[in-house]
Amino acid sequence: MQKYLGFQVMNPVLVKEFRGRMRTIKTPLLLAIYLLVVGGITFGYMYLRYSNQVFFRPGESKELFLILSVLQLILIGFVAPGLTAGTISGERERQTLNILLTTHLSPTKIVLSKLVSSLAFIGLLVFATLPVYAIVFLYGGISPGQLVGVFVTYLVSMLLFGSLGMFCSAWFKRTGVSTVLAYGLSLFLLGGTAILTLFLSEYISMYQYRTYGSHVGFPEIFYFAALNPVMNLVSVFEPSVVMLGQSNGTSAAQAIPIQPTLYYALVYVPVSALLLFFSVRMVSPVKKKLFRKAAR
Amino acid sequence: MIRTVNLTKRYGKFLAVNQLNLHIEQGSVFGFVGPNGAGKSTTMSILATLMEPTSGHAYVGGFDVTKDPDKVRQLIGYMPDFFGVYDNLTAVEYLDFYAGAYDIPKEKRPALIQDLLELVNLSMKADAYVDTLSRGMKQRLGLARCLVHDPQVLILDEPASGLDPRARIEMKDILKELKAMGKTIIISSHILPELAEMCDTIGIIEQGQLIALAPVDQIASRVAGHRVLRVKLLERAQEAYDQVHYLEHVTNADVQENTLLIHYTGDEAGQVALLSKLVQNGLPVLSFAEEAGNLEEVFLTVTKGVGS
Known part of the structure; x- marks a missing residue:
């Protein structure tokens, strides 16, 4: 059956990566630290929030879920590029990439296998936090649809940050440089895009006030705000977040042109695919021409 | 292929x-x-x-x-x-x-x-x-x-x-x-x-x-015609050099402390004559030996000057 699938489910690179990863002490250590951070902050917050109360409102407790989700997203933003930024450059530094490229493994297979193995590990990290989610669920306050929205955002973000790290790794020969750039770009996506969006929103408000004498609203801000992973994730619970008060007289929920999670996926899945495409190209020793020269 | x-x-x-x-x-x-x-x-x-x-x-x-x-x-x-x-x-x-x-x-x-x-x-x-x-x-x-x-x-x-x-x-x-x-x-x-x-x-x-x-056998035959003679003396190696470096079939000679290295393309009778000349001139020859087939020498000769 495997033979007939274009991308073998367990190809040799995946087997080797899994084997290598699971044999080091680093893996359980990273898992333990990850759970410690996620669990520590969540339980710490729970303790501070509810220890002095005799009752709680399930509707309010979604903020606990929100904090846990955002925390996990930020951690994904840090772990994913860290894991992938050394994959290709590490092979180069170890002087094993050339050998790998002379085998029957295509550059596409090498790049995708390395990405899948890294994403599988991040998947394991996220999966391992499910008990924390289960405890948070005791306090209620979230619908299954919202939960799906959160995990779709995670999935797309994992792919995005993973591809970003992979791209840097294929681009730069040294893992150090690749990691720094991958983290820089991740930080920009997590924080930079939010700052830029807020700046844009404020500027437009100011411009409209000066030009028209009143604040008209700029609903198109959604297309910028929803690109920020954190804002997009928060919008699963509070849709108005991605409108930044620019909803043009209507309510925020009405002004949103497209479901934010869907928009997020529609933009970032192709971006990830593009990053992976260029990664494969940079890994390929013999490149096929992208465009044929126009006939003269 | x-x-x-x-x-x-x-x-x-x-x-x-x-x-x-x-x-x-x-x-x-x-x-x-x-x-x-x-x-x-x-x-x-x-x-x-x-x-x-x-x-x-x-x-x-x-x-x-x-x-x-x-x-x-x-x-x-x-x-x-x-x-x-x-x-x-x-x-x-x-x-x-x-x-x-x-x-x-x-x-x-x-x-x-x-x-x-x-x-x-x-x-x-x-x-x-x-x-x-x-x-x-x-x-x-x-x-x-x-x-x-x-x-x-x-x-x-x-x-x-x-x-x-x-x-x-x-x-x-x-x-x-x-x-x-x-x-x-x-x-x-x-x-x-x-x-x-x-x-x-x-x-x-x-x-x-x-x-x-070139095929290896051709190079090997070139090696066969090219010998390096290592002459060890007790002293006066420079004097020995002066006596042999101009001789026929001596392409090059080098002095390394008390040893004289002679690049020689002649035959065995010529080698005997060369040793006799050194001994007759009173030079204290300790040993006289032919170095094993030196492929590197031939290759260096072939490649000499090409890169410079």
């Missing part, structure tokens, strides 16, 4: 390989000789489909390395001059990984890996982690890795570099075995006498250009 036509590779202004034309017959062993930076590794990388030539063509088994790299990869086993191994994998797992990379069915792998480890004398290290192996063992494991898919052509870039004499001999024996198996081998090295023993043809490359290409 291997053919290059005006193969040229340029890195910016630096010309690594310049109009290289090679033709290597199937089943023959070709020795690639040249100083560091001469273009050996670049040529081998191009043949191994890891680099695109700036101009010209390279063919392996009739397939163009840039147009049909997949087909070329099926035919070749490539061992770079420097290569790493993966941590956390045993020798068997290492070979199993590459066997998988060459699409060898799982059920065939255990027997194949056992055979390969036996061929490179590493059966006793089957379950050892590859990063714990010695350099020589890693090199042999690398060779086993090249052979996983039973390629027709082996491209070996300095397989004996950095090995101790014992490991070199072991590597040489394995290569002789591979030659007997009928593989076409292209091998580069700095150790010419070692290459001469197993190669059919030797090519000398310098500054990206092939400056000499």
Whole structure:
């Protein structure tokens, strides 16, 4: 059956990566630290929030879920590029990439296998936090649809940050440089895009006030705000977040042109695919021409 | 089996390989000789489909390395001059990984890996982690890795570099075995006498250009006509030099402390006459010996001045 699938489910690179990863002490250590951070902050917050109360409102407790989700997203933003930024450059530094490229493994297979193995590990990290989610669920306050929205955002973000790290790794020969750039770009996506969006929103408000004498609203801000992973994730619970008060007289929920999670996926899945495409190209020793020269 | 036509590779202004034309017959062993930076590794990388030539063509088994790299990869086993191994994998797992990379069915792998480890004398290290192996063992494991898919052509870039004499001999024996198996081998090295023993043809490359290409037996006959005589004296080596350096058949002479090295192209009777001359002139000759066939000398003579 495997033979007939274009991308073998367990190809040799995946087997080797899994084997290598699971044999080091680093893996359980990273898992333990990850759970410690996620669990520590969540339980710490729970303790501070509810220890002095005799009752709680399930509707309010979604903020606990929100904090846990955002925390996990930020951690994904840090772990994913860290894991992938050394994959290709590490092979180069170890002087094993050339050998790998002379085998029957295509550059596409090498790049995708390395990405899948890294994403599988991040998947394991996220999966391992499910008990924390289960405890948070005791306090209620979230619908299954919202939960799906959160995990779709995670999935797309994992792919995005993973591809970003992979791209840097294929681009730069040294893992150090690749990691720094991958983290820089991740930080920009997590924080930079939010700052830029807020700046844009404020500027437009100011411009409209000066030009028209009143604040008209700029609903198109959604297309910028929803690109920020954190804002997009928060919008699963509070849709108005991605409108930044620019909803043009209507309510925020009405002004949103497209479901934010869907928009997020529609933009970032192709971006990830593009990053992976260029990664494969940079890994390929013999490149096929992208465009044929126009006939003269 | 291997053919290059005006193969040229340029890195910016630096010309690594310049109009290289090679033709290597199937089943023959070709020795690639040249100083560091001469273009050996670049040529081998191009043949191994890891680099695109700036101009010209390279063919392996009739397939163009840039147009049909997949087909070329099926035919070749490539061992770079420097290569790493993966941590956390045993020798068997290492070979199993590459066997998988060459699409060898799982059920065939255990027997194949056992055979390969036996061929490179590493059966006793089957379950050892590859990063714990010695350099020589890693090199042999690398060779086993090249052979996983039973390629027709082996491209070996300095397989004996950095090995101790014992490991070199072991590597040489394995290569002789591979030659007997009928593989076409292209091998580069700095150790010419070692290459001469197993190669059919030797090519000398310098500054990206092939400056000499000859069957080994031809080169060997040139070596036979070129001797280096080592004359050890108690003292007055310079005086001995003065008496012999102008003689017929003495192409060069060198004084190293109390030793005189004479590059000599004459016959044995001439050697006797030379020794008599030194003794008759009262020079204290301690020993007079002919150095073993010095291939490097001949090669240096051939390549002299080309690079400068």
